[in-house]
Amino acid sequence: MLELFLNFGLPFLLLLVAYFVGTMLEKGHFRSIRKREGEYAKFPVVTFDTMPDDWSASSGTLVSGSVVISLDYFKRVIAGLRAIVGGRIKTYEPLLDRARREAMLRMIEDARRDGYDAIFNVRLETSRLANSRGDGKGTAGVEMLAFGTAVKFASRFARTQ
Amino acid sequence: MEISNTESIPGRTIVQFYGVVTGNTVRAKHIGRDIMAGLKNIVGGELAGYTELLQDSRNEATQRMIQQAESMGANAVVNVRFATSSISQGAAELFAYGTAVRVE
Numbered sequence: 370m371l372e373l374f375l376n377f378g379l380p381f382l383l384l385l386v387a388y389f390v391g392t393m394l395e396k397g398h399f400r401s402i403r404k405r406e407g408e409y410a411k412f413p414v415v416t417f418d419t420m421p422d423d424w425s426a427s428s429g430t431l432v433s434g435s436v437v438i439s440l441d442y443f444k445r446v447i448a449g450l451r452a453i454v455g456g457r458i459k460t461y462e463p464l465l466d467r468a469r470r471e472a473m474l475r476m477i478e479d480a481r482r483d484g485y486d487a488i489f490n491v492r493l494e495t496s497r498l499a500n501s502r503g504d505g506k507g508t509a510g511v512e513m514l515a516f517g518t519a520v521k522f523a524s525r526f527a528r529t530q
Numbered sequence: 531m532e533i534s535n536t537e538s539i540p541g542r543t544i545v546q547f548y549g550v551v552t553g554n555t556v557r558a559k560h561i562g563r564d565i566m567a568g569l570k571n572i573v574g575g576e577l578a579g580y581t582e583l584l585q586d587s588r589n590e591a592t593q594r595m596i597q598q599a600e601s602m603g604a605n606a607v608v609n610v611r612f613a614t615s616s617i618s619q620g621a622a623e624l625f626a627y628g629t630a631v632r633v634e
Contacts, residue, residue, distance in 0.1 A: 383572065390573040398575070418536060429540030431533045431610055433588070437581045441574025464574065471576070490536045496614040498580065498622060510577050512584055514612060518534040523541070 387442035395463060402470050409477050413487040414517070420489055426520035432488060433516035434475025437498065438468040440511075465511070469493060472515040485519035492516055531596050532606040532633065539606050539633050548602045548630035553594030557587045558621045587624040588612065595626045604630035 420426060440448075444460040451458050472493070480488050494514045532539050559580065566579055592610075599607050610628035617623050 387572050387574070391575070394573060394575050420536075420540060426540035428542075429532070429534050429536075431535055431592075433612075435581060435585055435588070437577045437584060439574055439577050442572045444574060468576070490534075492535065494612065494614070496616075498616055510580050512580075512614065514588075514614075516535060516612065518536045518540065520540045 384443055384446060387444075391441040391443055395467065398467055398471070399463075402467060402474065405474050406470070409474070409481075412477055412481065413489075414473070414477060414491055415487075415489045416491045418490045420520065424487065424489075424520065425523040427523040429518050429520040430483075430485070431516060432476050432479045432483075432485070432519040433514060434472045434477070434479055435512060435514045436468045436471045436475070437510045437512045438464060440464065465495075465513075468511070468513045469495075469515070472513040476515040476517060480519035483519070484521065486522045488517040488519045490518050531600065533592070533596070533610055533628065534606075534608055535610045535628075537609055539608060542606070542633040544606075544608070544631045545634050546632040548599070548604045548632070550627060551595050551598040551602070551604075551607060551630045552625070552627040553591040553596070553598065554623055554625045555587050555590045555594070556617065556621055556623045557583060559583065584614075584622070584624065587622075588626065591624045591626040595628060599628075599630035602630050604632055606631050606633045 415421065440461070444464065447460045448458045473491075476491070477488065492515070494516075496512050496514070498510045498512060532542070534540070538544060591612075595607060595610075607628040607630055610626060613625040613627075615623050615625070
């Protein structure tokens, strides 16, 4: 009986726990992301590689934000099943999305903390970290990095409308 | 030392180019962090220990790049790019490179 539980019950229980805790954490994180994105809505962040013409900057520096995320047990199992038939892996999409948005928010927070007014030439990078064990098991993570050049405007009204 | 990932430093003029400067660091995860990350892997989400580790490593790579620029006599690095590569199991290389310049 115990053996049966260890073989089938435990993985199933783990899957259930991973699903509920994972979903809860994800919802909480999305709430926090949306709230902060709302707060920073007026902070200009652009991907242009030169400054927009109406910006007049007095100084600038490099700012960055990053997040390392892991794939939870439930999502990996679902993705494993999905890989058999192919197609869209819906469980991974929100995970990567929130990590990338979190990295962007950290970059913005970094710039605001030092009193910068805007960020341009924003670049986003994704890199996969190696598994800690050779057999392909062990912890693997994905790093999302956002970086750009933060500028201080020459005067408070430098940004003409 | 001023750094940016654009072709100029906002509000400054480039007066001299010195060439490409690079900085790198190779880091391994430590076992304590790995165990915590292993637990976190069950429910998913951010691996805060790894975020911090990579952030520190990237800062160090950037510092090395800046040192190289300083030794050339530059006072700014423009067009900075970052690269990450996992070279073997459990180790990652963080790499930063850019162009050393003098600005006024």
